[in-house]
């Protein structure tokens with residue numbers, strides 16, 4: 001994948017993408033946000049706990065944390081100033097602190113968070129960066145704090161036919177028809193194929209969070225993991 005892992009490229013790419021990122025909701029028929037809600041229900045944060053959303057993008061999870069879970073102490077971390085600007089415009093400063101920083105080495109204090117979430121960001125990282133991300137999650141969580149990650153993944157079997165149609169054909173076609181940048185050239189299909197699935201890194205998660213629980217949704221189109229700092 002062209003972008004994966006290069007910090008400056010990531011920043012530039014997502015700065016440009018930030019103005020139109022919300023249109024992904026339209027191209028996923030609202031399913032992306034419904035999946036974020038489902039994933040945050042796995043985390044089930046209390047409203048007085050500190051929740052850190054890593055790679056928060058334009059703040060979709062922040063909106064759900066505020067509205068559905070009434071969270072009052074949210075931290076959003078993202079490397080892209082553009083994404084953080086959109087998140088701040090959407091959800092304001094009340095109850096939310098924004099960090100325009102690298103999630104792999106952020107200034108979020110150690111043992112600080114009750115809950116950590118990260119959605120749809122893992123595929124933008126190289127495998128060795130995901131190792132750093134997992135240890136960073138361990139560092140910022142309080143003892144007994146919990147985390148949840150999820151990512152688009154490559155399914156097998158019958159669902160892979162639908163997956164291929166949607167990511168390799170439908171999405172790039174829609175992007176061309178609506179002059180929507182970035183996903184025109186199978187960007188998502190390629191980055192998801194490179195990533196595979198969260199299950200391929202099960203050993204890594206278990207080495208840091210021994211009681212990790214893995215989930216596979218929509219026939220494997222989304223995979224995820226949750227766990228607790230012991």
Ligand SMILES: C[S@@+](CC[C@H](N)C(=O)[O-])C[C@H]1O[C@@H](n2cnc3c(N)ncnc32)[C@H](O)[C@@H]1O
Pocket residue numbers: 007010011014015036054055056057058059060061077078079080083101102103104118119120121124
């Ligand atoms: C595909 S978006 C996902 C955004 C959001 N979590 C969501 O559910 O829509 C990936 C985000 O990760 C951010 N990102 C990429 N590399 C990063 C890094 N090293 N540190 C912090 N954010 C990063 C990008 O700026 C982008 O906003």
